[in-house]
Amino acid sequence: MRIGLLGAGPWARMTQAPALAAHPGVVLSGVWGRRPEAADALAAAHGTRAYTGDAGIGALLDASDAVAFAVPPDVQAPLAARAAAAGCHLLMDKPVATTVAAAREVAEAAERASVASVVFCTLRFAGGTAGWIAEQAAAGGWFTARALWLGALYAPGTSSEFAASPWRREKGGLWDVGPHALSVLIPVLGEVTEVVAARGPADATHLLLRHTSGASSTVTLALDAPVGAVGTEVEFRGERGTTALPEGGGDALGAFGAAVDALIDAARTGVAHPCDVRFGLRVTEVLVGAEAQLGPVTAA
Structure with missing residues (x-):
């Protein structure tokens, strides 16, 4: 499958481009970037062609069977709708968009176009966690769950390139790590039927969710937590006891390779993957509903 990459920033450089270039079933058909120098450097590093500008998007779509995305969500959504209209399968990043209208436009x-789609929620594809999620979904009988995703992206002395991301700074943990939490909770407990949201310190957000199974879950999300508070936890409690998300679930490169496999399989068989753009739309609906209940971000 010829897969083009839309995006040439840190995430594309660290994950998407190397994973696509190394995949035995893929030809990396090109790299498009909003910054020509970044697109040139990333394309050269992986022996493919760089594209820039609006004409470059069209040329890359013409040269590709599918496209992967490593751009901010509100840049991604209209590009994904355009790619689908051009007949390209979609390997999208999370969240697919930050408005319901934009996410629905991509899904429609x-x-x-009858193209396949996969949304790259890391834990759904990582080797150490994908199987565990499937096992908990099959077990059923869950009474409640809690999820916690705390990062210290903006703490003094940290050096993450993602700290310079304007959309992360604006939207906070709810939108950046919220999709990860929902990508674990929804397959196990069912669709979200009700959401209650409250603001914590800094960009922290607390969610209380009800699911179609009847179970409830609580979620705590933040990118601007103290370094000592950082961590990721998911725990389910029910008839069979308690189970927790395994530690060290797998690297992003391996997980992205598995997402590529899932897209190729969905395109070949015509069977939609559970973590497709329609799932991405449902996640966006939950996050928009939560955001509507929140006040402004306050300092920690």
């Missing part, structure tokens, strides 16, 4: 474009 993919449906009209």
